[in-house]
Amino acid sequence: MAETVDVPGDSGTGSPRPLFAGLSDISISQDIPVEGEITIPMRSQIREFDSSTLNESVQNTIVRDLKAVGKKFMHVLYPRKSNTLLRDWDLWGPLILCVTLALMLQRGSVDSEKDGGPQFAEVFVIVWFGAITITLNSKLLGGNISFFQSLCVLGYCILPLTVAMLVCRLVLFAEPGPINFTVRLFVVIIMFVWSIVASTAFLADSQPPNRKALAVYPVFLFYFVISWMILTFTPQTQG
């Protein structure tokens, strides 16, 4: 209403005025702009992004997802302290790795020996339920990692062991014997250590400091069991 801003307290005269007495006299002049547009600069970008992924070709989607998976593989193979696995978690990589491992580890056919190696379903169940149990354990101990992030890390860190499985498969084409076994043992041990180092590099920070060992031990057990399954794999074509 009034044209000037009345500044309280500029009187400087002697009488003490009660605080905030001048507030009721303040009015906004028309020189100060208080209208305008309130826009969130990100919003238009997000809308563009959404519609673009809906409309893009299937090939683009698959290639983009594969690139994300491949990038995470690289992070596992060269474990540094980075947040990529945790921030953009996905479960494609663990699924691919688990299926590959289970396919290679399963025993041949139904009519083979009764007490042989694991079936496809057994490997699958061990990997996924093992990962879920470890995740629940770390959350119950008070870790601040989310459920799927932890599953993602544990699944991706099976990559070294899958590589070990491939190497063992190739080595088994050579003649069996103690040298054969020693080579396989050596490869599996190295990959086992690599898996543990990679997963603790990602997971250890999310635990409270006085419970780190409690949270890391189940990871050790998990990868040990998988390594054991890889090491004791015997193909069906023998004897």
Place this chain on the structure above:
Amino acid sequence: MATVDDLQFEEFGDATTSLVATPDATTIRIEDPDETPKHPPAPPRSSRREEDDELLGNDDSDKTELLAGQKKSSPFWTFEYYQTFFDVDTYQVFDRIKGSLLPIPGKNFVRLYIRSNPDLYGPFWICATLVFAIAISGNLSNFLIHLGEKTYHYVPEFRKVSIAATIIYSYAWLVPLALWGFLMWRNSKVMNIVSYSFLEIVCVYGYSLFIYIPTAILWIIPQKAVRWILVTVALGISGSVLAMTFWPAVREDNRRIALATIVTIVLLHMLLSVGCLAYFFDAPEMDHLPAATVVTPNQTVAAAKSS
């Protein structure tokens, strides 16, 4: 409007003096942080004349009551409820494992180590480790025993893992359940001073199984004498932990029932270890004495000779 006098700080005086004035008032005592239970002051207390005196602990009885009340506050369908069972630190788990390996007569495992904070971490992961230790060691031992036999083809025997898991987990959960039910029933008939909650019993059983992990690994050695010595030692240690834990709980009862309970506990434990040894580990007497085998004479000898 508040006057100036109303804003003066009012002295409440010392706690003791005000208690004299109003004896019913509640007081709060803040302890020195150095006294928090990092080093539980149990040893001097339990070596007193009667350990039943500190049934729930004289001065920490209200503390344990308070803690018990605080712990069970979340309803059982929330996640926080289950987090209270994993409220242990690394050093606590190690202490409990150490306590199960070194049973000291007169010291009660539950009273000394668990102290109203039973955890499920120890029992669960010790049982998981034991399952895999038994399965893997059994497999390895069979491989070493039959090494060199022409007719033996190594198989990983993966099915035994599931069998081992069933046996160990049902032992670790069903036997404490039965024991707890039995103790509750006796408690209703005879007033026992010491009683344990279900989780404390599960905890004791879980930690007492820890000794079997190195035992299972050492069972790989294919010597019968070694294996039976290991069985005896392991049974002695874990059996004594269990016996010393449960003796105060049945002591007040009829002598025969008390003895029968303790004997049954130890017997079941022995059954578990001997059963696992017999099922997962082949007998080592089959390791090859080439010409001396009497039972299956011709086939193996002929096969060995012809190859």
